[in-house]
Amino acid sequence: MVNVKPQAAEQAAEPYLALRSSLDGPTPAARVLGAVILTTAIATLPRIDQRVAIGLLACVVAATLAGRPNLKRLSLRLSIALVVIGMLILPFLLSGQGERAVHLSLRALGAATVALAFTSDLLGAELARALGALRAPTALVEVLEGLALQLDSLKTTCVRLLLARRLRGARGPLGAASILPELLVRSAERAERVDLARRLRGYHYVRPKRSFARHDSWALSIAFASAALLHALARL
């Protein structure tokens, strides 16, 4: 295997790729950081009374304004969070701890909503670059990049395998489960081909030099200010 050096143009552009986003508004790194700040603030609230609940609602509105998410996607993904939270608070509800269940679910739902408001519109590759810009370990970012590259093709390959199986006259859910290992092998083959193609073109991961853009400051300020106000409200 010939060790090809990265092309100069790509290497020069690499540090700025973290700032490129498919979305308007904050860069991916700022979105991830904003989500972490507000989620941590909500998850560590000492108590939730009526006043704090209103503050929490204001926080969700602020996060939505700062992140400018696709509301349809946000509500769809929020339904996943609702199922998870529902499963977790079920023992509380069944044992008659209704008030505690409401408090826990308010906190969990608030945290999930602000996180999604910032990050639900990110693409997988943008998430990997954002984490790279936030100085996550390189090995982890490389795996995330691989994951993002394979995720879309996984669905199309699965649909193709299922169709091929049906055209051969096979039926039944147990038989459909048998395509899983084949799907895995095909994903691995594709991953290897993509990796080889990237390396032959001189690509290798370079950590971004800049994390944030200038226009991120307002979104991060909103996140910091909302978090501080919410905690002040809870401790008054």
Place this chain on the structure above:
Amino acid sequence: MHLADGIIDNGALLAGVSCLSAAALVGALARVRRCSRGAAWTGALAAFVLAAQAINVPVIPGASAHVVGAGLMTIAVGPARAMVGMFAVLIVQALLFADGGLTVLFVNSFNLAVIPVAATHWLRWLFTRSAEQRASLRAPIWAAGVGSFLGHVLGAFSLAALLVVGAGAPARLTFGWLVGVQTIAGIFEGLLAAASVRYLARRAPALMSFHRAEGPQALDERVASTGTPAFGLSGVLMLIGIALLMIPFASQVPDALELVVNRWGAGGER
């Protein structure tokens, strides 16, 4: 089996488990040899696990479960890469789908990555102690099957214990609910993982031995270090710092034992 933000309000417990999990991840990252082909294969497996975890299958009326995927991943890419891959899956789930919380990312990693990977790896070591066993196909198949099942059950047990100790959830109901559902799910995942490993070992044996030294290295190439993978001492210091910062957030709410003692007296749990 993903924990959401704000459910556990015992800050010290949260910090302790998070540090334990982060230490395991730091160890795994330190052991991962940087090679782009390895990252690509781990990424492909992680994408597969992410897709598989999105499918919730009804286990009992009113409860569903999903596969964890750590057993298959451990056998295919080794424990260190499996842990990194599972952590990548959890990051995507937490940030893009709110499936699992951001502040409990390391707690979820402990239940869904560290415990199942360690269980599968330990079983693999147990089943391959002699040279004859190492040459056999049965060892990885058994390790994947039993490891996936054990990982499911132990992960659910750990989550239930966290809910009971950290959130004051009723013990009998929580353990019965979570461990019961995940035991049934674990049996199915164990069978699925064993079947997948059996198929992989026959159809693509090179993938199965990828993490071993004797594995095919034709395309493998070490990439020159370009970043700062060294996370060792600074990482540990950072974790200790996080733990210290979390202490002021330790909850005033009584823990499960105090709750039980206060409510039902010294007679024990309800």
